[in-house]
Amino acid sequence: MQIEITPSVKNLGQKNLGGVVMYRITDKKDLSPIDYFIEVEAPHVAKAWKPGQFVIFITHEKGERIPMSVYKAEDGKIGMFIRKLGKTTLELYHEFDVGDTLWSITGPLGKAIEVKDYGNVVFASDAVCGHAENHATLKAMKEAGNYTISIQSFEDKENVYPEKFLAKSVADEYYLTTQDGSMGIKGDFLDVIKGLIENDKVDIIFAGGNLGTLAQLAELTRPYGIPTITTIRQIMVDGTGMCGSCRILYDGKIRFACRDGPMFDAHKVDWEDVIRRGKRFLELEKRARERYLQRLNEKHGKEVF
Amino acid sequence: MAKIIKERIPTPERSVDERVKSFAEVNLGYTFELAQKEAARCIQCPYDFAPCIKGCPVHINIPAFISKIKEGDIKEALRIIWNDNTLPAITGRVCPQEDQCEGACVVGKVGTAVNIGKLERFVADYAREQGIDKELLEEELKKIEPKDGKIAIVGSGPAGLTAAGELAKMGYKVTIFEALHLPGGVLIYGIPEFRLPKEILKVELEKLKKLGVEVKTDYLVGRTVTLEELCEEYDAVFIGTGAGTPKLLNLPGILLDRIYSANEFLTRVNLMKAYQFPEYDTPIGVGKKTIVIGAGNTAMDAARSALRLGSDVTIAYRRGKEDMTARIEEIHHAEEEGVKFEFFLNPVEFIGNENHKVKAVKFEKMKPLEEKDKRGKRKIVGTGEYVTLEADTVIIAIGLEPNKIITESKGLKVNPNGTLVVDETLMTSIPGVFAGGDAIRGEATVILAMGDGKRAAESIHRYIESKKGA
Numbered sequence: 192m193q194i195e196i197t198p199s200v201k202n203l204g205q206k207n208l209g210g211v212v213m214y215r216i217t218d219k220k221d222l223s224p225i226d227y228f229i230e231v232e233a234p235h236v237a238k239a240w241k242p243g244q245f246v247i248f249i250t251h252e253k254g255e256r257i258p259m260s261v262y263k264a265e266d267g268k269i270g271m272f273i274r275k276l277g278k279t280t281l282e283l284y285h286e287f288d289v290g291d292t293l294w295s296i297t298g299p300l301g302k303a304i305e306v307k308d309y310g311n312v313v314f315a316s317d318a319v320c321g322h323a324e325n326h327a328t329l330k331a332m333k334e335a336g337n338y339t340i341s342i343q344s345f346e347d348k349e350n351v352y353p354e355k356f357l358a359k360s361v362a363d364e365y366y367l368t369t370q371d372g373s374m375g376i377k378g379d380f381l382d383v384i385k386g387l388i389e390n391d392k393v394d395i396i397f398a399g400g401n402l403g404t405l406a407q408l409a410e411l412t413r414p415y416g417i418p419t420i421t422t423i424r425q426i427m428v429d430g431t432g433m434c435g436s437c438r439i440l441y442d443g444k445i446r447f448a449c450r451d452g453p454m455f456d457a458h459k460v461d462w463e464d465v466i467r468r469g470k471r472f473l474e475l476e477k478r479a480r481e482r483y484l485q486r487l488n489e490k491h492g493k494e495v496f
Numbered sequence: 497m498a499k500i501i502k503e504r505i506p507t508p509e510r511s512v513d514e515r516v517k518s519f520a521e522v523n524l525g526y527t528f529e530l531a532q533k534e535a536a537r538c539i540q541c542p543y544d545f546a547p548c549i550k551g552c553p554v555h556i557n558i559p560a561f562i563s564k565i566k567e568g569d570i571k572e573a574l575r576i577i578w579n580d581n582t583l584p585a586i587t588g589r590v591c592p593q594e595d596q597c598e599g600a601c602v603v604g605k606v607g608t609a610v611n612i613g614k615l616e617r618f619v620a621d622y623a624r625e626q627g628i629d630k631e632l633l634e635e636e637l638k639k640i641e642p643k644d645g646k647i648a649i650v651g652s653g654p655a656g657l658t659a660a661g662e663l664a665k666m667g668y669k670v671t672i673f674e675a676l677h678l679p680g681g682v683l684i685y686g687i688p689e690f691r692l693p694k695e696i697l698k699v700e701l702e703k704l705k706k707l708g709v710e711v712k713t714d715y716l717v718g719r720t721v722t723l724e725e726l727c728e729e730y731d732a733v734f735i736g737t738g739a740g741t742p743k744l745l746n747l748p749g750i751l752l753d754r755i756y757s758a759n760e761f762l763t764r765v766n767l768m769k770a771y772q773f774p775e776y777d778t779p780i781g782v783g784k785k786t787i788v789i790g791a792g793n794t795a796m797d798a799a800r801s802a803l804r805l806g807s808d809v810t811i812a813y814r815r816g817k818e819d820m821t822a823r824i825e826e827i828h829h830a831e832e833e834g835v836k837f838e839f840f841l842n843p844v845e846f847i848g849n850e851n852h853k854v855k856a857v858k859f860e861k862m863k864p865l866e867e868k869d870k871r872g873k874r875k876i877v878g879t880g881e882y883v884t885l886e887a888d889t890v891i892i893a894i895g896l897e898p899n900k901i902i903t904e905s906k907g908l909k910v911n912p913n914g915t916l917v918v919d920e921t922l923m924t925s926i927p928g929v930f931a932g933g934d935a936i937r938g939e940a941t942v943i944l945a946m947g948d949g950k951r952a953a954e955s956i957h958r959y960i961e962s963k964k965g966a
């Protein structure tokens with residue numbers, strides 16, 4: 192059986208017994224050919240959210256619980272940056288529009304990072320979740336009196352986000368890099384960080400994005416003993432500490448990324464396993480993605496994605 | 497005295513062939529005629545003596561409701577059960593009756609005990625099908641006198657649902673806060689469809705709604721809202737957050753792929769319906785050979801779910817057959833369905849292949865001693881001998897601890913094992929905050945959680961009254 196989802200009537204079902212909950216989509220914009228911004232009404236989450244914490248949403252009744260970082264939480268709304276990756280993130284992009292509703296949003300989840308005066312605070316990011324956190328974290332750090340340095344790395348010029356979604360506005364010092372040098376500095380954020388360390392400009396580094404780069408960052412800063420806090424993305428189910436899907440080895444002990452993280456001291460993380468465990472369901476995910484894309488393309492009578 | 501009928505009237509069950517391919521409920525329950533026949537086996541012990549009533553954690557008047565089945569008056573039977581237990585369709589299915597009411601049954605001394613659990617379930621199911629429970633609920637609704645007082649319930653497992661129902665019937669305004677996207681606790685995320693159809697839970701939740709209870713899902717207390725904030729807004733709080741944190745074995749290889757905690761496995765399968773992937777989005781990877789470690793209800797549920805997903809399944813337990821803690825019916829069903837058992841094996845290492853997928857588990861062989869531990873089980877020791885069993889999927893079901901997030905709340909006293917400290921009225925170290933169920937007991941049972949919910953509701957009522965008086 193196929194799931195038929197007709198936009199705008201799909202989520203009127205009464206999930207919460209107290210009444211119909213509406214997590215209405217209030218804004219949706221392209222950030223790049225592969226990433227998009229989405230804003231959803233979720234006052235209970237927006238009110239409590241602090242930098243470092245994430246949310247979990249479900250698009251519809253048959254959906255998966257999907258963890259997401261938060262770009263901003265204001266006026267009862269949650270803004271997120273999402274990469275079109277597999278079934279859910281593609282479906283959300285192609286079938287949900289402003290005015291439609293999501294089935295569930297829980298949060299904030301995880302621990303907030305400590306916002307205080309550290310001195311010079313760096314946030315480096317090279318992928319979608321990291322870019323959201325970059326902005327969110329530095330905004331709070333700047334308000335707390337820190338000197339904020341933001342580094343954002345993209346594939347190439349075409350993939351750079353529109354200016355208003357970059358972390359520039361919350362950074363005292365800002366670097367943009369592209370892998371191919373088509374815009375800003377050529378290379379990734381590691382090179383920029385090396386330079387900053389040499390100039391003795393770093394008191395603490397936060398980072399989010401590709402786990403591979405984050406692992407390299409950990410090795411880069413380890414000899415200098417610079418506190419390095421990174422997001423550990425693991426496959427999650429509940430996000431409340433109830434299943435252990437997100438378990439990692441941290442300082443030799445089992446920790447749950449959803450409950451004890453998702454920001455961890457990068458120097459204590461067992462990176463090899465963290466990177467590998469993200470691929471646990473690869474074959475099944477591929478199946479779901481292909482099945483969905485086939486449906487999508489059939490619906491539109493052409494190759495949409 | 498009439499002659500005792502020694503043998504139980506069996507309940508119809510789905511055939512094994514059908515079962516192993518489907519998540520449909522295994523036991524089909526008594527029909528009206530069969531229930532009356534089974535009810536006739538009860539010798540009607542007097543109230544003050546009846547061992548079954550003493551064996552029941554919430555002391556349902558069992559002989560009385562059984563006698564109403566004999567008379568064919570199911571409405572009265574339900575009314576009697578509801579006096580002590582508002583979720584009989586659920587407890588009739590999941591209680592460990594052999595250790596409780598049925599274990600104490602006098603008929604059981606000369607034959608097999610009266611099938612009290614299945615009779616309880618029959619009353620609830622029949623009443624639901626015939627709309628009798630709705631009539632009874634309408635009567636109760638008419639009796640409710642609204643009272644001043646707002647109460648917050650944290651967690652929607654059997655403890656929270658019962659406390660909510662009782663308080664709503666007393667006339668209080670009740671709001672449940674649940675972290676997950678659907679209410680029910682273990683009843684929805686843990687216990688599989690083939691033992692407890694979700695439809696039954698749904699009907700119970702609709703009753704609560706009729707009673708005016710509001711359920712806010714997607715609220716993780718401690719994160720979305722703090723306990724302190726709830727205390728400011730509500731006159732009293734009940735914590736029924738359960739014991740959902742899986743104990744994992746910190747052994748070499750624990751991070752290999754296809755090693756799940758039973759909770760991850762069961763949540764994916766039950767709550768997220770991964771057994772219907774890809775129609776539902778959540779995936780689950782199960783191989784050809786699954787080893788389940790542990791032998792409680794959780795282990796049986798995981799084993800039988802893996803079996804239904806097409807795997808060959810072996811339960812490996814570090815103790816002996818007679819030490820298994822699962823309900824007898826579940827062990828029996830698991831055996832019938834082809835789950836294999838290996839005893840006196842304690843895991844020491846998970847072995848992976850070149851793709852970091854688990855391929856085998858190394859166990860140390862154990863042996864029992866004469867000496868017993870605190871729970872009355874034989875102690876075991878290692879023999880220094882090892883065996884390796886092949887497996888491409890491993891499910892760890894060695895126990896659960898209380899959920900942590902709420903227990904970190906300011907002012908809440910916690911025992912070393914993670915359970916909340918409560919006094920005899922079930923009040924925690926914070927005045928006006930009560931707790932019950934697995935959150936105070938650790939892994940226990942549905943009926944004990946419900947019993948706590950009811951007791952806490954009474955304590956909350958007294959607490960609110962006393963505050964008014966002051």
Ligand SMILES: Cc1cc2nc3c(=O)[nH]c(=O)nc-3n(C[C@H](O)[C@H](O)[C@H](O)COP(=O)(O)OP(=O)(O)OC[C@H]3O[C@@H](n4cnc5c(N)ncnc54)[C@H](O)[C@@H]3O)c2cc1C
Nearest residue numbers: 258259260273274277278279280320424425426427469476
């Ligand atoms: C704390 C945290 C924050 C995140 N923040 C962002 C963000 O800001 N923006 C963003 O685009 N993505 C973010 N992600 C990743 C996001 O959850 C996945 O991209 C999403 O689940 C993919 O779903 P899918 O169905 O589209 O793709 P799938 O095909 O199902 O999965 C693609 C890949 O995503 C990862 N993934 C899949 N399911 C899960 C899951 N349940 N939990 C975690 N990872 C999963 C796996 O590595 C998988 O191989 C975050 C993940 C975590 C844990």
Ligand SMILES: Cc1cc2nc3c(=O)[nH]c(=O)nc-3n(C[C@H](O)[C@H](O)[C@H](O)COP(=O)(O)OP(=O)(O)OC[C@H]3O[C@@H](n4cnc5c(N)ncnc54)[C@H](O)[C@@H]3O)c2cc1C
Nearest residue numbers: 651653654655675681682717738793933934940941942945
């Ligand atoms: C797989 C399995 C099979 C079982 N089989 C049986 C059986 O056959 N018979 C039997 O009697 N018992 C059985 N049990 C045990 C039984 O289910 C539990 O004892 C019972 O559910 C405890 O009820 P509870 O209300 O205390 O908590 P739970 O049922 O655990 O519910 C707690 C709820 O609180 C929520 N929660 C937790 N933290 C928060 C928070 N901070 N904020 C908001 N919500 C929160 C959780 O999401 C959950 O929904 C089984 C348990 C498992 C796991």
Ligand code: FES
Nearest residue numbers: 428430434435449
């Ligand atoms: S996602 Fe289940 S414990 Fe973290």
